[in-house]
Amino acid sequence: MTSADETPVRVGVFGLLGSGNLGNDGSLEAVLGYLRAEHPEAVVDALCGGPEVVATRYGIPARRLHWNRGEYRTASRAGAIATKGLGKLVDAVRTAAWVRRHNVVIVPGMGVLEATLPLRPWGFPYALFLLCASGRLLRTRVALVGVGAAAIGNRPTRVLVRWSARLAAYRSYRDAQSRDAMRAMGVDTARDEVHPDLAFALPTPRASAPSGPPGLVCVGVMDFHGGNDDRARAEEIHRRYLDGTIRFVRALVEDGRPVRLLTGDKCDAPVVAAILDTVDSPLVTAAEAASLADLMKETAAADTVVAIRYHNLICALKVGTPTLALSYAAKSDALMAQMGLAAYCHPAREVDADRLLEQFRALEQRSPELRQTLTERNLAAAQRLEHQFTALTAALFPAADHAHALREAP
Known part of the structure; x- marks a missing residue:
């Protein structure tokens, strides 16, 4: 708990959140559930793709990830190209200023270290690199939590992803192949753990009995x-x-x-x-x-x-x-x-x-x-995710982890 003379820990969440991808938002929801249960004193806000959606749906302040609202549209005219170039410089300043205000920044799940779908290096890979570099320079702990990774053929994208992973203070992956891919790209993964996807931590609705033939x-x-x-x-x-x-x-x-x-x-x-x-x-x-x-x-x-x-x-x-x-x-x-x-x-x-x-x-x-x-497999996944959140607390909230250990001591 935070005493009266202590400043609450400030936690940022970062990514293409609120942008229409339900999987990304589900990962955010799982991390917010963890923070509210284990660290209710934390002050949380977001730098994300859809700030209006995130603020409305999850009740946390949110800012837009990119200064240029047309970041993911193809630029063909000179003016649009110039705006994109300016946006890269502005985003470097905006990201650093946002990171500076936090003790911890969490990138919740998502395939942020892969390019299995079409991806331009100067879009999200560049944004992730700015985040991780800012965290290292400003001594804010950046955690890539339960993320996906894969071998990347495009050289600029591969370089940005590799350095993002290297600069992060904490990394865990949603499967062993992701960890293997980062190791193959030159990242030291000796201390990185593998856990089930964060979505397995979400509440499960009551299952319906299988319908009679013909079934849905x-x-x-x-x-x-x-x-x-x-x-x-x-x-x-x-x-x-x-x-x-x-x-x-x-x-x-x-x-x-x-x-x-x-x-x-x-x-x-x-x-x-x-x-x-x-x-x-x-x-x-x-x-x-x-x-x-x-x-x-x-x-x-x-x-x-x-x-x-x-x-x-x-x-x-x-x-x-x-x-x-x-x-x-x-x-x-x-x-x-x-x-x-x-x-x-x-x-x-x-x-x-x-x-x-x-x-x-x-x-x-x-x-x-x-x-x-x-x-049986779902039960095992839930148990392994409990370990993920315990490890995350130990890595990012050492004071809280110590206090919890004292409370649990006989």
């Missing part, structure tokens, strides 16, 4: 065009993914199965519209989820889930629903293996509707067994 199938979709190294064939990848998904949904409808389409980011809306227009069946509906809690409720009501977005998968697995992953990155394969469903991954870049249907039917045949497996 949730299909998570994504505006998928491949990754950073796929730009030359991005449209081909998108077309193949969309065509395969439409064929799969149509086959489910022909079997009389109701289908519920799920998203994880506001940019996925065109894919939902394309499926609804093409399949054109009352059996196909779209959910309007505003949080991971909403997604968990949707997936808990389903017999089976087929999804591509990482946090759609987490939501389904967390509520114990048998799930098939359209995998676009190693993180999805690692998650499915961790939860005992390694055999039920299908490549998102090469969607084969016939093969996907075979895997789907095989998954449903093992549904009771897999539900039991997921119950």
Whole structure:
């Protein structure tokens, strides 16, 4: 606890939060839950992508991550290019000034050390580098908590990510492959730990009993065009993914199965519209989820889930629903293996509707067994996340950790 003559610890949270990605916001929600439970005296605010959303939804003050509101729009005219360049300088000053006001800054989860989706080095990787460099210079502890990482081919992006990780005071990862990737990029990971994704710390809604035949199938979709190294064939990848998904949904409808389409980011809306227009069946509906809690409720009501977005998968697995992953990155394969469903991954870049249907039917045949497996794996994940938050307190709030130890002593 903070005594009357002590200044409350100031904690900042940083990232593309409140920008429409439900997974990122779910990671923030998990960290805020930890802070409010274990460090209620902390004064928390955010530097983030969607400050209005974060302030309204989570009740903390928030500032915009980038000075230039068009940071993630392609600049072609001279004026727009000049504005972007000026924004980089302004952001360096703004970030340092914000970091200076804090004792601790937490980057909650998210794939901040990867480029498995299209990413420009001077966007978020540069912003993360400014944060970590400012923290080192100003002696503010920056923690990358439960983050994702992957090998990066683009040299500028790789350099910025590597130095961001090196400059952070604390690092933990959401899977072993992320830690291995950072080690391969030259980061000393000897003291870094691996824990389940932060979303596993969120409350789990009461699961529904499996519906009678024909049971509901949730299909998570994504505006998928491949990754950073796929730009030359991005449209081909998108077309193949969309065509395969439409064929799969149509086959489910022909079997009389109701289908519920799920998203994880506001940019996925065109894919939902394309499926609804093409399949054109009352059996196909779209959910309007505003949080991971909403997604968990949707997936808990389903017999089976087929999804591509990482946090759609987490939501389904967390509520114990048998799930098939359209995998676009190693993180999805690692998650499915961790939860005992390694055999039920299908490549998102090469969607084969016939093969996907075979895997789907095989998954449903093992549904009771897999539900039991997921119950056991979820319990283990929750226990491991308790250790994550204990380690975080010890690393970032040593005085609070010492006080807690004294209270617990006999």
